[in-house]
Amino acid sequence: MEKPSPPSRRITIVDVARHAQVSTTAVSKVLRNAYGVSPRMQTKVRQAIAELGYRPNATARGMRGQTYTIGVMLPNIRNPFFAQILDGLTDQLADTDYQVLLGPACNGEAEEARVTHAMIDRSMDGMILIAPISPRTHLEAVAATVPTVVVGRHGHSPAYDTVADDDLTGGALVVNHLADLGHRRIAHIEHHETDPDRLAEMPNAIRAVGYRHAMRARGLADYIDIASTTYTQEGGYLGAQQLLARPTRPTAIFAGADIVAMGALDAIAEAGLRVPEDISVAGYDNTTFAAFRPISLTSVDQAGYQIGANAARLLLDRIADRDRPTAQIKLSPTLVPRRSTASPQ
Amino acid sequence: MEKPSPPSRRITIVDVARHAQVSTTAVSKVLRNAYGVSPRMQTKVRQAIAELGYRPNATARGMRGQTYTIGVMLPNIRNPFFAQILDGLTDQLADTDYQVLLGPACNGEAEEARVTHAMIDRSMDGMILIAPISPRTHLEAVAATVPTVVVGRHGHSPAYDTVADDDLTGGALVVNHLADLGHRRIAHIEHHETDPDRLAEMPNAIRAVGYRHAMRARGLADYIDIASTTYTQEGGYLGAQQLLARPTRPTAIFAGADIVAMGALDAIAEAGLRVPEDISVAGYDNTTFAAFRPISLTSVDQAGYQIGANAARLLLDRIADRDRPTAQIKLSPTLVPRRSTASPQ
DNA sequence: AGTCTTGTGGGTAACGTTTTACAGAAATGT
DNA sequence: ACATTTCTGTAAAACGTTACCCACAAGACT
Numbered sequence: 001m002e003k004p005s006p007p008s009r010r011i012t013i014v015d016v017a018r019h020a021q022v023s024t025t026a027v028s029k030v031l032r033n034a035y036g037v038s039p040r041m042q043t044k045v046r047q048a049i050a051e052l053g054y055r056p057n058a059t060a061r062g063m064r065g066q067t068y069t070i071g072v073m074l075p076n077i078r079n080p081f082f083a084q085i086l087d088g089l090t091d092q093l094a095d096t097d098y099q100v101l102l103g104p105a106c107n108g109e110a111e112e113a114r115v116t117h118a119m120i121d122r123s124m125d126g127m128i129l130i131a132p133i134s135p136r137t138h139l140e141a142v143a144a145t146v147p148t149v150v151v152g153r154h155g156h157s158p159a160y161d162t163v164a165d166d167d168l169t170g171g172a173l174v175v176n177h178l179a180d181l182g183h184r185r186i187a188h189i190e191h192h193e194t195d196p197d198r199l200a201e202m203p204n205a206i207r208a209v210g211y212r213h214a215m216r217a218r219g220l221a222d223y224i225d226i227a228s229t230t231y232t233q234e235g236g237y238l239g240a241q242q243l244l245a246r247p248t249r250p251t252a253i254f255a256g257a258d259i260v261a262m263g264a265l266d267a268i269a270e271a272g273l274r275v276p277e278d279i280s281v282a283g284y285d286n287t288t289f290a291a292f293r294p295i296s297l298t299s300v301d302q303a304g305y306q307i308g309a310n311a312a313r314l315l316l317d318r319i320a321d322r323d324r325p326t327a328q329i330k331l332s333p334t335l336v337p338r339r340s341t342a343s344p345q
Numbered sequence: 346m347e348k349p350s351p352p353s354r355r356i357t358i359v360d361v362a363r364h365a366q367v368s369t370t371a372v373s374k375v376l377r378n379a380y381g382v383s384p385r386m387q388t389k390v391r392q393a394i395a396e397l398g399y400r401p402n403a404t405a406r407g408m409r410g411q412t413y414t415i416g417v418m419l420p421n422i423r424n425p426f427f428a429q430i431l432d433g434l435t436d437q438l439a440d441t442d443y444q445v446l447l448g449p450a451c452n453g454e455a456e457e458a459r460v461t462h463a464m465i466d467r468s469m470d471g472m473i474l475i476a477p478i479s480p481r482t483h484l485e486a487v488a489a490t491v492p493t494v495v496v497g498r499h500g501h502s503p504a505y506d507t508v509a510d511d512d513l514t515g516g517a518l519v520v521n522h523l524a525d526l527g528h529r530r531i532a533h534i535e536h537h538e539t540d541p542d543r544l545a546e547m548p549n550a551i552r553a554v555g556y557r558h559a560m561r562a563r564g565l566a567d568y569i570d571i572a573s574t575t576y577t578q579e580g581g582y583l584g585a586q587q588l589l590a591r592p593t594r595p596t597a598i599f600a601g602a603d604i605v606a607m608g609a610l611d612a613i614a615e616a617g618l619r620v621p622e623d624i625s626v627a628g629y630d631n632t633t634f635a636a637f638r639p640i641s642l643t644s645v646d647q648a649g650y651q652i653g654a655n656a657a658r659l660l661l662d663r664i665a666d667r668d669r670p671t672a673q674i675k676l677s678p679t680l681v682p683r684r685s686t687a688s689p690q
Numbered sequence: 691a692g693t694c695t696t697g698t699g700g701g702t703a704a705c706g707t708t709t710t711a712c713a714g715a716a717a718t719g720t
Numbered sequence: 721a722c723a724t725t726t727c728t729g730t731a732a733a734a735c736g737t738t739a740c741c742c743a744c745a746a747g748a749c750t
Contacts, residue, residue, distance in 0.1 A: 058466040058467045060708090061708075062707090065707085077422065077427070086422060122403045357736055369736090370702095373738060383697080383699090402737070406738080408706070
């Protein structure tokens, strides 16, 4: 009664060819929709493929040409914003033969290098790097090897295409919103950054620049007040604590990300202050957390879906023509006002 | 001045062999720490590898044996619980030569099939399927082809190893906690499920069973009250609305997941009720959202990190010996009481 | 001195696909 | 009728590794 499961070698192109009584070349041509195959051959081969349940071996394909795989490096699974980007990506690639595989790189530069190398070793047809923190030289080295799109990082390179949100405008959106409400003491919690590359290219740094510019533009230069921590809940908590402890307390806090706002709200509640009556809080990213009604956090929407979709399109274009000049797509964020911001009392 | 980037073929094992003046076989042996290579040969080859910056081509390796790649299928990037599992996984695999690649399968059975096939096509050395909804037959077909560990799904198969949390106990934990506080009208929001396979194996279904069992065990059979929606924020919102609209309102709601609790809290706030004064709410998963102090949601911690670490270990064992009998690891959840649950007034 | 081991290295055939080059047949032009 | 072109299909050589098998040398036993 025991079924001694047969070793059952996987069906290969050779099996298909034999079954259809044609050459392997012919089968290969049909698979790739290559030129020079008659309708009769088409049907014959397709039928054999169906009957045998053949699937091409992507590994073997990779040896000669494409792997039909696109590698996406993401820095932080936890940030729900990346999920939106991913949706845009996968929807855009749904009709193609490409499969998306994600490489998690949560632990900084070394991990990013490991993941990018791993993807290159696996002959990915293209790579999308989301908000990488690696130095520019590394990004360019990657892009020199494989078609690459860098997402969520400013500064353009002749080596790769980029898609990013206009964080300068985004920062200004928040400042203007708060200033319009009548705030002057508008503080900002930023991600501490010292590396000059990143200072010029990372979204967090640009947002902080946007904040400063907008403050000056509104004549609020004297009220510029920054806590420099990290883009984490903990960072928001500490940053808000710092700001609240200052001699003159801000009436509004612009947190550089929703998670940061989350920590800030925590510190504010702990200090016995109410939002927005005592202090207004705005975040950035428009995550589901911000939309959650009991929180109702004013935030900035980054159009993650469009970012992803555009990145996918750029990548396909570049795979098709590796020598076309690089493009930089910049998308405009929008403010989503909610109940966490109000006029100061 | 223009640097016409040289085509720069990638360094192969042949280049290394030539540079070290040995055979490719020798280099291959060194790479794989195979038997039969002298210390002298070791150093000679390793030096050549370093000098040339050689990296093995994983695609080519895949043609002969391993790809050193482990595929992880995840159903939903957004659920932060999966991030914990992933941490456990990657930490466990950090010292090995394996690289983890994630396959996102957010849209149900068809997408899961696509991802699993894609991973098999790419000769993954092993696969970890996280909370798959595919029918058991499909899982077994996958496991017949490649070493597989199924995570977060009950019911064991001779074809694959499993790691899951004891959701039966988890459901009971919540019920007992609420009953101990003095609640009797304890309602539950579950994920609607009809498929018999899933009814027997999916965590959500088991949690609901745990709820019923515990209610009966505490003599609260008459108070069993279930809203059957989905494990989403929307589902929680609708489920809570249903429960609140019933003739006798529950004094406590056990939401099957934190996201569900999020939606429930929303509906409760909208109904003008306070938590926990008017109604207690408990979630499941112990996400950062639950830990967030202004929310402070009582929840159940699933030890996601341990789940991931165990899954990785089981997979490595199975890769080492495909014929060893399958193992089922079941981990115990713990209750994390917070401010969202209190005695009824 | 001969026969076994043992240790060390290399030659070579796979693995499954694509690509290049080419041959024969059919269609077209003179 | 012949020469030319176009269309179909095939054979064979890659692609970069690994695994199997064999050869050789140096000791270690009879």
